[in-house]
Amino acid sequence: MTATDKDPNWTLIYTAIVANALVLAALGYALLAExxxxxxxxxxxxxxxxxxxxxxxxxxxxxARRTKALAGAVAGGYFLVLGFVGGLFGPASGPTTGLLIQATELPPGWNPAVLYAGEYLQFAIIPYTAFGYGVLAYLIYVTAVEAKHAVAGGLLGLFSCVSCTLPVIAALVGGVVGGGGAVAQAAIEFQSYAISTAVFVVTVGLLSYRPGLGQFRRWLS
Structure with missing residues (x-):
């Protein structure tokens, strides 16, 4: 049983609509913000x-419901790992600045950003990274449901696959470093974000097409 692949033509059409909307939003921001x-x-x-x-x-x-529940737990754990190493949240490491919502400092996708630096906890919710990590977690969920044995007893195998660990490594090397300066820092560290973007695209492709998953299931059985 493989994951359900939807009509590729409509998928491309809807994706193009979203891409065009994002481009228009960015151009509108450039015009309004000069x-x-x-x-x-x-x-x-x-x-x-x-x-x-x-x-x-x-x-x-x-x-089965149990398979879905276990796959959801795997995906949730994966999101937490990505969020932690990617700087969405973590222990406080700087001055306490409280809650800050930035809506106009940077273009759409970077903003609106929700930043918080407290005494014990800090987080930097930048829309595109939070969405991207959510997408990766969803693809891990689909992969885990399809693999079944990976959920039942092969979690180590799932998390050791290259496509699963690439985003974690990329986030460790060049992710956002949480806290109040995260959005400003993003503007001057494009190279690390370019690398993370390339890793994200490759990972989404691998997890979407899931090459070799049949062999992966046979290996775990």
Missing amino acids: RQPTAYWAVPLVWITVGVWALLRVSPPPA
């Missing part, structure tokens, strides 16, 4: 467009 678009403006566009394509293309196959 800002000159730069390369890092394209990062959220790529993440969101590719993520929407994956969500439209892939849906999980029918499965």
Whole structure:
């Protein structure tokens, strides 16, 4: 049983609509804010467009309730790992600044950003990364449901696959470092975000097409 692949033509049409809307939003922001678009403006566009394509293309196959529950737990844990190493949240490491919502400092996708730095906890919810990590977690869920044995007793195998660990490694190397300076830092560290974007695109492709999953199931059985 493989995951349900939806009509590729409609998937591409809807994805193109989303991409066009994002481009128009960025151009509108540039006009209203009198800002000159730069390369890092394209990062959220790529993440969101590719993520929407994956969500439209892939849906999980029918499965038992226990399998779905365990797959959901795996996906939730994976999201927490990505969120932690990618700087969405973590222990406080700087001055306490409280809650800050930025809506106009950077273009759509980077903003609106929700930032918080407390005494013990900090988080930096940047829309495109939060959405992207959610998409990856969903694809892990679909993969886990399809693999079945990976959920029942092979979690180590699932988390050791290259496509699953690539985003974690990329986030460790060049992710957002939480806290109040996260959005400002993003503007000057484009190279690390370009690498993370490339890893995200490759990972989404691998998890969407799931090459070799049949062999993976046989290996676990």
